[in-house]
Amino acid sequence: MRKKQPLFSLLTAAILASSSAVASDTATPKVTVSDWLAQSSSSDWRELDAENTLYLELPAGRVIIELASDFAPKHISNIKALVREGFYQNIPIVRVQDNYVVQWNEPDGATPKPLKQAKRSIAAEFTVKLPANFAFTALADFDGYAPKTGHVNGFAMAMDPSNNSGWLTHCYGAVGIGRDNEADSGSGTSMYVVTGHAPRHLDRNITLVGTVRQGMALLSTLPRGQGDMGFYTSADQYTYIKDITLATDLPPEKRTALQVLRTDTATFKGVVEAQRNRGGDWYLHPAGYIEVCNVRVPVRETQVK
Amino acid sequence: MRKKQPLFSLLTAAILASSSAVASDTATPKVTVSDWLAQSSSSDWRELDAENTLYLELPAGRVIIELASDFAPKHISNIKALVREGFYQNIPIVRVQDNYVVQWNEPDGATPKPLKQAKRSIAAEFTVKLPANFAFTALADFDGYAPKTGHVNGFAMAMDPSNNSGWLTHCYGAVGIGRDNEADSGSGTSMYVVTGHAPRHLDRNITLVGTVRQGMALLSTLPRGQGDMGFYTSADQYTYIKDITLATDLPPEKRTALQVLRTDTATFKGVVEAQRNRGGDWYLHPAGYIEVCNVRVPVRETQVK
Incomplete structure (x- = not known):
């Protein structure tokens, strides 16, 4: 320092x-x-992909998430359906665990919101099959959690050349899909963002969909939950999400013009x-x-x- | 999740x-x-070492730091002198950089506090020479930043068997000594705590003195500084440290009884x-x-x- x-x-x-x-x-x-x-x-720079950019609107401001459509296409499609059905309006942040995650979903015991096209469970996308000619910028550096790591389209990723499987890595700012014990029990009605030291042991155990490109501090400074695993112990501690919208659904003047360095x-x-x-x-x-x-x-x- | x-x-x-x-x-x-x-x-448990436990008292509560006297004895001795001279009373937190560090020291341009026995610069303790029979609990797992890593007395550490040098690692909660460009320019008048993904590239570049054992959330939720590198841009954004005390200097009823798992x-x-x-x-x-x-x-x- x-x-x-x-x-x-x-x-x-x-x-x-x-x-x-x-x-x-x-x-x-x-x-x-x-x-x-x-x-x-x-x-050297590209605009964020408006079709795959979420604005998570909190009372304190906007968190900007870019979705990695190569890695979790079914979940991302479902998240877009949830967005467009208004599912995320007034969904609370129910968990803030120090050095780990922020998580939002319908509170325990609440009547589930009715869905239209969106689904409540989707087959897991913990890894995806990469095309044989899949191009990414590999790091030469050894990684303990994966055979190879690197970046594609600005997303941190890992892959196993032995079976051409690929997955996003749980780095700071990674955005994922909450699930119960069953692999296929998530769909995007519960989501989380990594706010601590990379919990790479979650890799290949849960579906990641993208990364936060701006606004991490709006999540990382939230009051920590005092219950087990950082869950809040009463609803009056919740921060409520105003809405999650897709950049492409907003007029240009309401979008945030961000560029990410091409990797x-x-x-x-x-x-x-x-x-x-x-x-x-x-x-x-x-x-x-x-x-x-x-x-x-x-x-x-x-x-x- | x-x-x-x-x-x-x-x-x-x-x-x-x-x-x-x-x-x-x-x-x-x-x-x-x-x-x-x-x-x-x-x-399986031990009490924190009261002679090497700091209470960082913030308006919102107590952060408990344990010092690793094997790794930075000169800096730790100087920190104790600073504590006992009252140096840390009303010292501000001047920097809060998201996913990186919280740092406190006299603000830029302030008149330096007069010191008695304590010093303003000390020879760097980036690494220490370990005794030939130094015992620690090594991880078998590969590490990219060091030949070997593991734990001693509950502190995360690394070492190089080729020259028996050892150092504390920059994990979440690590506590270190701010310095300027010169290796020997720190002494404890400026200190920092890691609040993000482990910045292991700092290892062997700066003196670490210990780790936070309790109260990290009091630091990790502080408002982020909006200046370069997370420095606050005006003094009215500072959080002022009430004091830093040594546990051993307080009567038992004012101490926090913590135990750490023996490693x-x-x-x-x-x-x-x-x-x-x-x-x-x-x-x-x-x-x-x-x-x-x-x-x-x-x-x-x-x-x-």
Whole structure:
């Protein structure tokens, strides 16, 4: 931790010197993530996919979730149905467990909301079969929880080349589907967001659908529940969700214009290397390693509200 | 995530069946952490070391930090001097960065508090030389950031057998010493607590002194700073520390009686295995792996306040 707030000086000379060979840079490279972003081009970024972007509207503001349609198509389709049927209006956050998750669903004992097209249970999508030519940006770094990890479309993922199965990883900000003991007992009427150290042991045990791109602090600062597993012990502790909407269903002026760094670019590889072996003047011992949940995928807002 | 709050049924039969051979249990062991704790004996636990326990008193309550005197003896000695000189009284929390750290120190531009015996800079203790016979509970699991990881006295640690150096790891709740760019520029007048996904790239770059044993939520729910790196942008956003005291300096009735599970016990090995391959009825795919920051060392309060 720096004792004081530093000035962010962009080390342009260092970028020019090393941008073509960052991975083979010296033991203490000086290039930082900020440097890489400062020299990025507009083609390094993409808009969030409005068809797969949820706005979780809380009293304190908007949490923006991007859905990863390659990984849980049935659940994502059902979430969209739930959104469009108004299911999430006034659904409470019932659980806030420190260093773990925030979770919302109908409270225990409440009369279930009637559904139209949406379903209350769907076959699990803990892993998906990847196409033979599936392209992602793999990390060379060892991972204990999976044979391979990396990123695709800005989502942290893992895969097993032995059977071409793939899954999203439980990193900070990952969004998933609550279930009971039966694998197929979830559908999106209960959802959660990871707000702590990556609980990777949940991988392949539960369906993940996407990640939070903006607004994590609105979830991570919620009062912790005092019951077992962080459940609130009475309804007056709930925070109620105003609604969850799909970006594509809102007029452009009500959307938040966010861009995420493309993870299939040289700039992203530079960003990862700058996180693997931190640049700048502060770091003295480069880690020489990064695990998938310590890779922070850059996001930027492109419209002044 | 379970959709509903489960009953905690203690699987006593399962414990009896597998307690002698948990590591070689079936692919889906049923023993949980709760089971292990329910059958623990009093000798599996130890009291916090009052000589090395800090009470960080915030307006909202007490955060309890245990110091690891084996790892940063000079900094810990200086922190005790700072405590006893009243340095921490009314020191503000100046930085709260989401998914990263909470940090306190004198604000930028403030007149430095006068010190007596305490110092403002101390030689870095990023690593320590371990005795040749140093005993700790090693994890067999691979770690990308260090040759070996494990626990000693309830602290997560790493070590390099090639030179017998050891260091505490930046897991959730780790407590460290802020510094400027120079390695020796810290002393405890600036401190931080990890409140997010383990930033293990900080390991061996900065001096860690201990870990939070209770009260993390008092730090992790603080409003995030809106400036660069989570610094607050004005003093009216600060939370002021009332004081930091040493447990040993307080009369017994003002202390909090906490116990931590001994990490040199068979019970702890069982707890780790129950976290490596989760028991109970919910988990379907055992991870078969655990990384050091996903091991949660159990703590219990032994006195009803």
